[in-house]
Amino acid sequence: MFLNLVAPCTFLTEWDGLWYDSRKKEVTLSQTTSAVLSGWTVNAYASSVTSWTCVEQSADAYLMK
Numbered sequence: 001m002f003l004n005l006v007a008p009c010t011f012l013t014e015w016d017g018l019w020y021d022s023r024k025k026e027v028t029l030s031q032t033t034s035a036v037l038s039g040w041t042v043n044a045y046a047s048s049v050t051s052w053t054c055v056e057q058s059a060d061a062y063l064m065k
Contacts, residue, residue, distance in 0.1 A: 009034040009054030009062060036064065 016031035019039075027039030034054040042049045052064040 009057045011054065 011029060011031045011034045013031050015029045017029065019027045019029060021027045021039065024039055024041075028037040029035070030037050036052040038050060040050075040052065054062050055065045056063040
């Protein structure tokens with residue numbers, strides 16, 4: 001039997017707001033919505049993904065969509 005230790009996402013309160021990423025510059029995180037609102041853009045084929053929402057978390061990892 002396997003147990004899935006994944007929980008709903010909860011960003012830390014301290015993460016809320018504007019952050020600086022030395023590679024991407026400014027990144028905005030929302031503790032309320034557990035999302036990256038801007039700053040980490042990924043281009044894939046003809047599309048750009050500009051925001052990320054956390055869908056699952058474990059003890060030390062967040063799965064973003």
